[in-house]
Amino acid sequence: MKAIRTLPTLATVVAVGVGAAAPAAAAPGLEVPPVSPQAAAAGFVDVRTVVPDAVIDLRYATANNFVGVPLYPADARCLVHNSMAPGLAKAADDLRAQGDVLVFWDCYRPHDVQVRMFDAVPNPAWVAKPGPYARSHEAGRSVDVTIAERGRLVDMGTDFDDFSARAQAYATDGVSAVAQANRERLRAAMGAGGLAVYSGEWWHFDGPGAGVQRPILDVPVD
16 A cells, blocks of 8 residues: 555545444354355355354445445355465464454455446555456455454554555554554464565455466355
């Protein structure tokens, strides 16, 4: 992310402060339905089979996102390529030992959704420009995550999809010491699983091969 200011015309989300309630995690022992044949063929798994206590809060399945309208169906699932599974399991284990759980804001993102995002904000400094190939979210090899502690989102200094310099992973200007420490805690756990933060967004982590150009997928998210 190269952004250094907030877009004044967008309905930018309000920063999440300490104590903001997180959506509930899945009930223990809940059976996760099989993924669709298209998802299975693409090597995708439902992240709940990897991180059973994951909190799934797919923002693009709601109007609470920078476009302002739902981009996924309401029953969208958090799908990731199976190459991410070991890293996410390790990260979740490390966080769980500290009393924390992973909250997932986005996982696999269909190409047509990326097109709609870029149509809404046609600036590659803020939104990746769709191309003739899939990588990162479009390949199911990146996730957008945060941490919940005792059922509350921790303070990360900004909310998801904040178009400002404060959203950069290692930002210090305008980011409290507490938020900086929380970001480091998330990076440490994800890094232990071999997942690398994108420097422009504290919430975005890439798995193995996230930058490799692959054929565009046509996988439903529900």
